[in-house]
Amino acid sequence: MNATNHFFLDIERAKAIMPGCSFIDNDLVLFSSFEDVPLVEEPRTMKCFFAALCYEGSAIYTVDSKEHVVGKNHIVIFNEGQVISDYSLSQDFKGMVILVSDDFFNETLKGVHELSRLFLLAYSNPVLPLSEDTVRLFLEYFYIISKKVNDQNHRFRRELAMSLLKSMIYDLGNEIYHHLLAAPQCTRAEAIFKDFIILVKQHFTKERRVGWYAKQMGITPKYLSETVKQVSHRTPNEWIDHYVTLEIRALLKTSSMSIKEITNILHFPNQSFLGKYFKEHVGLSPSKYRRG
Numbered sequence: 329m330n331a332t333n334h335f336f337l338d339i340e341r342a343k344a345i346m347p348g349c350s351f352i353d354n355d356l357v358l359f360s361s362f363e364d365v366p367l368v369e370e371p372r373t374m375k376c377f378f379a380a381l382c383y384e385g386s387a388i389y390t391v392d393s394k395e396h397v398v399g400k401n402h403i404v405i406f407n408e409g410q411v412i413s414d415y416s417l418s419q420d421f422k423g424m425v426i427l428v429s430d431d432f433f434n435e436t437l438k439g440v441h442e443l444s445r446l447f448l449l450a451y452s453n454p455v456l457p458l459s460e461d462t463v464r465l466f467l468e469y470f471y472i473i474s475k476k477v478n479d480q481n482h483r484f485r486r487e488l489a490m491s492l493l494k495s496m497i498y499d500l501g502n503e504i505y506h507h508l509l510a511a512p513q514c515t516r517a518e519a520i521f522k523d524f525i526i527l528v529k530q531h532f533t534k535e536r537r538v539g540w541y542a543k544q545m546g547i548t549p550k551y552l553s554e555t556v557k558q559v560s561h562r563t564p565n566e567w568i569d570h571y572v573t574l575e576i577r578a579l580l581k582t583s584s585m586s587i588k589e590i591t592n593i594l595h596f597p598n599q600s601f602l603g604k605y606f607k608e609h610v611g612l613s614p615s616k617y618r619r620g
Contacts, residue, residue, distance in 0.1 A: 336372060336373040336374070336375045337372045337373070337374055337375060337376070337378075337412075337427075338354070338375035338376050338429070339351070339353075339354040339355060339356070339357055339376055339427055339428075339429050340354050342357045342359075342376075342427050343357060345365060345366060346359045346365055348361075350473075350474040350477040350478050351477065352432075352477055352485070352486055352489055354429060355428070355429045355431065355432035355486075356426075356427070356428055356429070356432055356477065356489060356493070357425075357426070357427040357428075358424070358425070358426050358470060358473060358474045358477060359424065359425050360424045360470070360471075360474065361422075361424070362380055362421075362422075362423040362424055362425045363385075363417060363421045363422055363423060365425075367415050367416070367417070370413075371411050371412065371413035372411070372412050372413070373409065373410070373411050373412075374406045374407065374408055374409060374410050374411075374412060375408060375430075376408060376427050376428060376429050376430060376433075377405075377406070377407060377408060377427065377428040377429075377430070377433045377447075378404075378405070378406040378425065378426075378427050378428075379403060379404065379405050379406075379425070379426050379500070380403070380404045380423050380424070380425040380426075381402075381403050381404075381423055381424050381425075381458075381463065381466055381467070381470075382398050382399065382400060382401070382402050382403075382404070382421065382422070382423040383400065383401060383422055383423060383424075383463055383467070384400060384420055384421060384422035384423075385400065385417065385418040385419070385420040385421030385422060385423075386398060386399050386400070386417075386418045386421065387415065387416065387417045387418065387421055387423075388414070388415070388416050389404075389412060389413070389414060389415040389416075390412070390413045390414040390415075391406065391410050391411070391412050391454055392410055392411055392561050395414070396454060396455050397455075398455055399457075401457060401458050401459070401460065401463050402455050402456065402457055402458065403455075403456050403458055403466070403500070403503070404454055404455055404456075405447065405454050405456070405500075405504075406454065407447060408430050409560075409561065409562055409566075410454075410561065411561065424467070424470050426470065426473075426493075428493070430574070431577060431581070432490070434574050434577070434578060435490070435578065435581065435582065436490050436493055436494050436497065437494070437497065438578055438582065443497060443498070443501045447501070447504070452514070452518050452559065453504075453507065453508060456503055456504065456507045457507075458503060462499075462503060465499060466496065466499070466500075469492065469495070469496040469499070472492060473489055473492045473493060473496070476488050476489055476492065477489050517555045517558055517559050518559055520545065520547070520552065520555045520556070520559075521555065521556055521559040521560055523545060524541060524545065524552065524556055524564065524567070525567065527541055527544055527545070528541065528567055528568055528571055529571060532568055532571045532572055532575070533572075533575070533593065533594050533595060534595050536568050536569075536572065538552060538553060538564045538565060538568070541564065552564055569609055572594065572605075573606065573609045573610055575594065576590060576594065576602070576606055576614065577610070577617065579593075580614055580617055580618040581617075581618065587599055587602065587603075587614050587615065590602065590614070602614065
């Protein structure tokens with residue numbers, strides 16, 4: 329096991345290092361004073377979606393071994409699986425942060441494929457400059473979501489937070505879209521990664537072989553594997569497994585389908601095979617995950 333596997337950031341750990349944050353279970357955290365978070369020396373592997381807005385000062389950090397500079401009115405996006413290290417903040421830095429578990433994020437965006445693709449493209453464009461008006465908009469989103477999350481007596485607290493978060497993500501997705509339109513043309517490697525992800529999202533319920541995807545794209549499996557790993561720091565198999573397990577999670581939590589029905593629509597050989605696959609990647613059996 330390499331060193332980065334020992335150090336990760338998920339919602340539970342975020343709550344521990346951010347006293348005074350607003351949160352819902354181990355699904356959503358909002359913290360209004362990111363400058364007060366103690367910085368750590370070890371790299372951290374993200375186990376959740378992370379968005380931070382800098383509205384004063386500046387920061388420097390490294391994501392997947394590439395250094396980035398964040399200035400005033402910049403938003404930073406980290407996706408699950410990225411490795412963050414070497415952070416430093418200016419003395420006048422002020423910012424807020426939202427962290428969302430993988431399950432909560434995908435439940436919020438279930439069926440909104442275009443937005444999911446935009447956030448994947450943010451892998452190579454993790455820092456976005458925002459206008460003053462957009463910064464004010466996101467601060468308003470942040471404070472109203474925090475207020476609703478803190479209202480423990482609200483009968484629909486979780487659902488309301490999810491709806492507000494979805495609205496914010498639509499606006500953020502719009503910013504990513506226009507930022508990418510204005511960005512320089514993507515590299516050949518980034519284009520291959522994007523095309524691979526699009527294919528996976530279209531065919532993962534039936535096809536889980538890297539060789540099949542490489543054939544559709546007219547390249548060798550070795551070249552596809554090396555390119556996807558270079559851009560995303562994940563292998564093609566890891567991406568395929570990611571989408572398969574997300575779909576199983578969503579079906580278990582948001583549908584009344586039996587495990588046998590889920591086995592059939594995802595073209596697993598049998599329920600036992602699906603159960604072993606799911607437990608290997610999620611750590612729980614499908615039935616325990618559904619009950620949790």
